[in-house]
Amino acid sequence: MSQVLPAERGLRRVIGDGASVPDGQVDGLSADDLLALYRGLVLLRTYDERSVVYHRQGRIGTYAIFWNHEAMQVGSAFALERRDWIFPSYRESAIGLLRGMPVATVLQWWRGHPAGWWNPLDWNVASICVPIGTHVPHAVGFAWGAKLRGEDRVALVMFGDGATSEGSVHEGMTFAGVTKAPVILFCNNNQWAISTPVSEQTAAPTLAEKAIGYGMPGVRVDGGDVLAVYEATREAVARARAGDGPTFIEAVTYRAAPHATADDPSLYIDEERVAEARENECVGRFARYLERAGLLSEDVAAEIKDDALARLREGIAEAEAEPPADPALVFDYAYASPPPGLADDLAELRRILGR
Amino acid sequence: MSQVLPAERGLRRVIGDGASVPDGQVDGLSADDLLALYRGLVLLRTYDERSVVYHRQGRIGTYAIFWNHEAMQVGSAFALERRDWIFPSYRESAIGLLRGMPVATVLQWWRGHPAGWWNPLDWNVASICVPIGTHVPHAVGFAWGAKLRGEDRVALVMFGDGATSEGSVHEGMTFAGVTKAPVILFCNNNQWAISTPVSEQTAAPTLAEKAIGYGMPGVRVDGGDVLAVYEATREAVARARAGDGPTFIEAVTYRAAPHATADDPSLYIDEERVAEARENECVGRFARYLERAGLLSEDVAAEIKDDALARLREGIAEAEAEPPADPALVFDYAYASPPPGLADDLAELRRILGR
Amino acid sequence: MSERFLVEAVNDALHVEMERDASVLVLGEDVGKLGGVFRATAGLQERFGANRCIDTPLAEAGILGTAVGLCMAGWRPVVEMQYDAFSYPALDQLITHVGRYHWRTRGTMTFPLTIRMPYGGGVRAPELHDDSPEAHYVHTPGVKVAIPSTPADAKGLLTAAIRDPDPVVVLEPKLHYRTAKQEVPDGEHVVPLGQARVAREGVDVTLVAYGAMVPLCERAADALAGEASCEVLDLRSLKPLDEDALLASVAKTGRAVIVQEAPRVAGFAAEIAAVLAEKAVFDLHGPVLRVTGYDVPYPYWQLEDYYMPSVERVTDAVRRVLAA
Amino acid sequence: MSERFLVEAVNDALHVEMERDASVLVLGEDVGKLGGVFRATAGLQERFGANRCIDTPLAEAGILGTAVGLCMAGWRPVVEMQYDAFSYPALDQLITHVGRYHWRTRGTMTFPLTIRMPYGGGVRAPELHDDSPEAHYVHTPGVKVAIPSTPADAKGLLTAAIRDPDPVVVLEPKLHYRTAKQEVPDGEHVVPLGQARVAREGVDVTLVAYGAMVPLCERAADALAGEASCEVLDLRSLKPLDEDALLASVAKTGRAVIVQEAPRVAGFAAEIAAVLAEKAVFDLHGPVLRVTGYDVPYPYWQLEDYYMPSVERVTDAVRRVLAA
Numbered sequence A, B: 001m002s003q004v005l006p007a008e009r010g011l012r013r014v015i016g017d018g019a020s021v022p023d024g025q026v027d028g029l030s031a032d033d034l035l036a037l038y039r040g041l042v043l044l045r046t047y048d049e050r051s052v053v054y055h056r057q058g059r060i061g062t063y064a065i066f067w068n069h070e071a072m073q074v075g076s077a078f079a080l081e082r083r084d085w086i087f088p089s090y091r092e093s094a095i096g097l098l099r100g101m102p103v104a105t106v107l108q109w110w111r112g113h114p115a116g117w118w119n120p121l122d123w124n125v126a127s128i129c130v131p132i133g134t135h136v137p138h139a140v141g142f143a144w145g146a147k148l149r150g151e152d153r154v155a156l157v158m159f160g161d162g163a164t165s166e167g168s169v170h171e172g173m174t175f176a177g178v179t180k181a182p183v184i185l186f187c188n189n190n191q192w193a194i195s196t197p198v199s200e201q202t203a204a205p206t207l208a209e210k211a212i213g214y215g216m217p218g219v220r221v222d223g224g225d226v227l228a229v230y231e232a233t234r235e236a237v238a239r240a241r242a243g244d245g246p247t248f249i250e251a252v253t254y255r256a257a258p259h260a261t262a263d264d265p266s267l268y269i270d271e272e273r274v275a276e277a278r279e280n281e282c283v284g285r286f287a288r289y290l291e292r293a294g295l296l297s298e299d300v301a302a303e304i305k306d307d308a309l310a311r312l313r314e315g316i317a318e319a320e321a322e323p324p325a326d327p328a329l330v331f332d333y334a335y336a337s338p339p340p341g342l343a344d345d346l347a348e349l350r351r352i353l354g355r
Numbered sequence C, D: 001m002s003e004r005f006l007v008e009a010v011n012d013a014l015h016v017e018m019e020r021d022a023s024v025l026v027l028g029e030d031v032g033k034l035g036g037v038f039r040a041t042a043g044l045q046e047r048f049g050a051n052r053c054i055d056t057p058l059a060e061a062g063i064l065g066t067a068v069g070l071c072m073a074g075w076r077p078v079v080e081m082q083y084d085a086f087s088y089p090a091l092d093q094l095i096t097h098v099g100r101y102h103w104r105t106r107g108t109m110t111f112p113l114t115i116r117m118p119y120g121g122g123v124r125a126p127e128l129h130d131d132s133p134e135a136h137y138v139h140t141p142g143v144k145v146a147i148p149s150t151p152a153d154a155k156g157l158l159t160a161a162i163r164d165p166d167p168v169v170v171l172e173p174k175l176h177y178r179t180a181k182q183e184v185p186d187g188e189h190v191v192p193l194g195q196a197r198v199a200r201e202g203v204d205v206t207l208v209a210y211g212a213m214v215p216l217c218e219r220a221a222d223a224l225a226g227e228a229s230c231e232v233l234d235l236r237s238l239k240p241l242d243e244d245a246l247l248a249s250v251a252k253t254g255r256a257v258i259v260q261e262a263p264r265v266a267g268f269a270a271e272i273a274a275v276l277a278e279k280a281v282f283d284l285h286g287p288v289l290r291v292t293g294y295d296v297p298y299p300y301w302q303l304e305d306y307y308m309p310s311v312e313r314v315t316d317a318v319r320r321v322l323a324a
C-alpha cells in the first residue's frame, strides 16, 4: 500500500501558554507587524462586542457573532497583499475593516440598509456570502481567472466546518485542484454548524484530510493562535504565487458564543468547552504573548482599544445618520440593463406611496 | 505529522497474465461459482454487443455501451445477496440481467418504451439513473434506512470517475460516512467522462484516496479482473454487514468503446490505450484464467455463449412484439393520487387523437 | 382545541403523526437537539429518539437525496429545509428524482415524502432568508404544494402532506410563525389537499391569495369596507388546485386580484390568471390584476416593505379593477 | 450569408464573438477537444486555445459558480450546460448568486455571463434529455432568457446575450439543431433581446410561441389555411418580453393560443396569459388557451409525441377559440 499525500492531524502553534509550552516566533514579522496584528484583533473584537450590544439595543438586526474567531480572520488576511481578494461568509462580515472599510458600511449590512453592500473593487473583498459555501467556487473562479489573465492575485475564501459538507464546496475545491488556482481554502472549524457538531458533518477525524481527495495539501492550525494562522496562510500564499495551486487550511477553534444573536446554544453546546475557549480566547492570548515579548505596554493596549471603540462609536453614528433608503433602491441594480417593466413598477409604487 | 487513513494506490489483482504474473485464487469460490461468474460476464457481453448491433439496425435508440465494464458489474453484484440492492447508472443498465430480469425489459428501456421501467422491488435493483451521481444519496439513504429498520441489507451504488466531481456524490458519501450506512460506493474508473479524462476531474492521483475525506476505506482494484472486483466487494459487504459502514471502491479500467452509440471518441481518445484495453478485455481474461485452471472447456464456453445469444434473440423479439404504449401511459403514475386536471388532459388528448 | 401559534401547530402535527405512524421520521439541519431554528421540531428527538428525528450534515441535496432512499427503505420522511432560499441546492433532486421516481417504477413504489420549510419575507432578516420559491415547486411534475395561512391549516395541511402518497412541499409563512395564534384541533387533524377556503365572503372582487398574503388580503378587505365587498379566497394548496372554488368565486364577483409575494414574472399568480383567462374570460368585468413582489432580488430589509405586497397596493389594485 | 444549421449558427456566433472580444471564454463539459456533444463549440479550442475553451470537471454548480468568479476577474464566460435537465444542479448558483451579484455590488460590478444549453424534446432520447426549464430561469430576478427558433436568431440572440451586461440564459431547441437550415449573416450579427418577431401574419388568432414551438405553430397555421388566418408570434426573448408586440397582435386578432412544450402548471405560457388577462382583457373575443406539455414527467420517448404539443392539438385549440 503506497502512501497518499500528507495531511496534518496535529495543530500548528506558535504562541505558547506562558508556562510549559514556550513561545515561538514567525520569521520576518517585525514588531510593527506584530502590533498591526494586534490592532486588527482588537478592532474586530471591538466591532463584534459592540455589535452584540447594538443588537440588544435594537440598532442592528440579527447578527452573526464572531467572538474568538478574530485570530483566524486577522492572521489569514495579514498574509495577503492588498491586490489579493478575500471572499467572506457572514462569519467574516467585518473582515473588510482590516482593509480600511468603514465600520458604518458593515453595520449597515446588519441594519438591512443598502449602504451595507460595498463595491468589492474598492476593497478587494467580495460581498458577504449567506448561503453556506456557495462562494467557494467564486473564489476559485476568480483566482483561476486572474491567473489566466496573467495577474498575480491570490484569493482567500473563508467558510465553516459545516460548509465542508456542501456540494458547492466540493465542486469548488475540485476546480481549484484541477486548475491549480491560486486560492486558499480557509476553513474556520469552530466545531459547530449552529447546533450540529463537526462529528456529525463527517466521519473523517479531521477536515484537513479532505484536502487529499482534491490533490492539495491540507494544513491544520490552532485557530486561536494568530501567528500560527498567519504563518500557515503565508506559506499557502507563497505556494499559490509560485504556481503550485491551492491549499486547504483547517483552523481549529471552539465556538464560544451563540451562532448568532437569535440562537440559544444552551440547548446543545458543551458549556465546559465554551468556558475553556473563553478563558483561552484569541485576543487575550496574543496580548499575553506580546506582553511576554515586551512589545505591548498597558498604555499602548489602552490606546488601541480606545481607538477601536472610537471607530465603532463613529461608525454607528454614521450608520444611523444615513437617511432611509429610497424605494428606487428596490429596483436599482437588479439589472445592468433592466427589462422595461421595472420602471413602470417603480412609478406605480411611488404613486401608491405618495413619494 | 500524524497519519491519515490508509487508501490504496496499487491495484488489487487476482487473475494473472498467463506468464510472469501468476494466477491467484479467491477463498471460498467453488468451481460452480467461477462458472456462474463467467456466465454473467458472457451474458452482459452478449447483451452489450447485440445492443450495439440493434442500435445500428434502428431497433433500439441511443445506447450507452459497457463493453469491457462487465467484470466490474458481475464481480461486484456477485458479492451481494438477493436481498441487497443495486443502484445502477446508465452504464450498468443491464445489471438486472444478473438477477434474472428479462432481457426484453432492459431493451425496452433503450427503446423508449414504458415497459423498460421495471419494478425495483421485483429485483432489488433501483431504476437506471441518468443524471450523473444523483443516485448516490438514494443508495446511501436506502442502506441507512434499512439499517434503521433493523434489516440486514446492503446497497451497492455504481457510478463513474466523472461522477466523483458532482456535489451529489460528495453529499451522498458524507452521509454514508456519518450514518455508517451499509453501502458500497463502487466507482467505475474507465478514465473518461465522455471526452474528459480523469486527470481533468481531479488533481488527486487516485480516486480511492477521496475516501479518506469521508472517513471510510478506499480500495483500488483492477476493474478488468472479475475476481479482484468480487473479492474487494465481498470485503466491503462484510464490513457493511458488520456495522462498520461504507467502503469506496475504485475499479480501474480503460474505456475501450465509445461513450455511447452517438459518440466519436477518435476526437479525443488514446487509440493505443484502447487497443491495449481491447486486447486485455475482461471476459477473455477470465476465460483464459478458467482455461488455465481447467475449468472451462470449449464446449461449455460455446454453450454459455449460445445460451446468452438465445436470450438476446428472444429478448429483442419479445420487446418488438410489445404493442405500442397507450397514450394513457403519459399520465399514469405521474402521481399516486393525481390532481384532477390530468384526467381531463387525457380525455382531451384521446379526443384529438381519435383513440 | 388548544390555542397555538402557527409554528406550534406545525410542531403539534409532527408529534401527532410520528406517534400515529412509526414510519414517519424527521430529518434536516438542526432539527434534533435544537428542535429547528424556529423550534418547529422541538421535542421530537427527546420523544422519538435520535433515529426518528435526525440532525443531518449541512447538505441539502444530500438530505433530499437520502430521503428518497429512505422512502425506498420503507420510511415516510419529513424533511426540513432550514429556509426557503436554502432549499435551492435540493432542486436538482426534487426535479430529477423526487417528482419522477414513482412514475419511473410504473407506480409500484411510492415516495410519500414531505418537504417543509419556512418561507417568505417581512421578518427583517439578512439576505436570502426571505424567498418565496413556490413557483419552482408547482412547476415540477409529480410534486404537490401546500401553503397554509393559519395555525389550524398549518397543522391540517402538514398532516395531509405527511399522509399523502405523493411528495408534497409545504411552505410555512415564517412571518406568522409567532404572530398568528388560533384554536387548533388537538390530536389528528387533516385538511385535505386541493380544497380552497373562503376566508371572507364578498361580492365585488375576489382576492386570491395563499400563505402570508391571506391575512394581508383580509386587512385590505377591511380597508375597503364600505367601498367594495371583497371575497378572500385562501387557496391553501397550489397543487392540486381547487379550480372549482376559484371559478365559482370569480363567476360571482366578476373580478380578481391575485396576490403573491414572490417575484411577478412567471410566478404562481400567473397560473391563476391563466386559469381565469381560459375558463372565466366571459365572467370577467375587468382585468385580472396581480399584486406581487417585483422582478428584482428580494431587497435589503429596510426596503422590504416596499417590495412586499401591502394593504395599499392591494386596495389600489382593487380600485383599479373596479374602475375598469 | 451562408446556409447554416441551427447548431452551426451557434458555433459561428461563438467564433465571431471570441475573435471580437478577447475576454470571452467558453467553459463546460466536453466543450473542448470534443467540441461539445452537439458540436456547438467545435473548433474553438483549436482556434483560441485550451485557456479560452475549457473542458471542466463534471460539476454544474462548480461550472456556474466558477463562472461567477471568472466574471469578477474580468472574463465574459459563456457556459455550456450539456443538456437542459443537467442544468438543475446549477440552479442554486443561478438563483442565489448569478441573478443577485450585480445588485449586491450596487451596480459596481457586472456579471455578463451567458449560459447556453440545448433544450426540449422530440429527439428520441433517454430520460432527462428533453426538459424545457425556461420557467425556472424566467422566474429568477436578475436573469434574462432568450430562446431562438431559427438559425439566424440562434446566432443573433446568442451574440446579444454574450454582449449583454446581464446574465442571460439561452435555450437552444436541440430538435432543430440539424433540421433547421437557413441563410445566416456572416460576421457580427445581433438580434437584440426583447424584440419579438412576427413569423407569420394573420388576423383571426395569435399563436404565441418560442423555440421549437414556432415552426410547429407555422405548420399548424398551414393546416388551418382557408379556415383561419393565424398570426404566429415568435417571442424570441422571454425576458425582456416584447409586450408591445404581444399586445398589438392580440389587439388585432382578439384571440390567443399560447404554445409551450414545458409542463403546463406555472409554465411561461401562464405568464403570457396573465399579461393578456391584465392588459388585453377587453380585446379578447374568446378564452386564452394554452397548448403545453402536461403536468407529468417528460415521458419515455415512444410516447413523447403524445406529450409534445402537436399540429393537431394546436389546430384543435384554435378551433375552440374561434368557436367560443
Ligand SMILES: Cc1ncc(C[n+]2csc(CCOP(=O)(O)OP(=O)(O)O)c2C)c(N)n1
Residues within 6 Å of the ligand: A091, A130, A131, A132, A159, A160, A161, A162, A163, A164, A188, A190, A192, A193, A194, A259, C029, C058, C082, C086, C089
Ligand atoms: C445553503 C445553506 N443552508 C443552510 C443555511 C443556514 N445556516 C446558516 S449558518 C449555518 C451553519 C453553518 O455552519 P459552519 O459552516 O460551521 O459555519 P459557522 O457558522 O460555524 O461559522 C446554517 C445551517 C445557509 N445559510 N445556507
Ligand SMILES: Cc1ncc(C[n+]2csc(CCOP(=O)(O)OP(=O)(O)O)c2C)c(N)n1
Residues within 6 Å of the ligand: B091, B130, B131, B132, B159, B160, B161, B162, B163, B164, B188, B190, B192, B193, B194, B259, D029, D058, D082, D086, D089
Ligand atoms: C448531472 C449530469 N451532467 C451531465 C450529464 C451528461 N453526461 C452523461 S454521461 C457523462 C460522463 C459521465 O462520465 P463518468 O461519470 O466517468 O461515467 P462513465 O460514462 O464513464 O461510465 C456526462 C457528462 C449527465 N448525464 N448528468
Ligand SMILES: [Mg+2]
Residues within 6 Å of the ligand: A160, A161, A162, A188, A189, A190, A191, A192, A193, A194
Ligand atoms: Mg462552524
Ligand SMILES: [Mg+2]
Residues within 6 Å of the ligand: B160, B161, B162, B188, B189, B190, B191, B192, B193, B194
Ligand atoms: Mg468514466
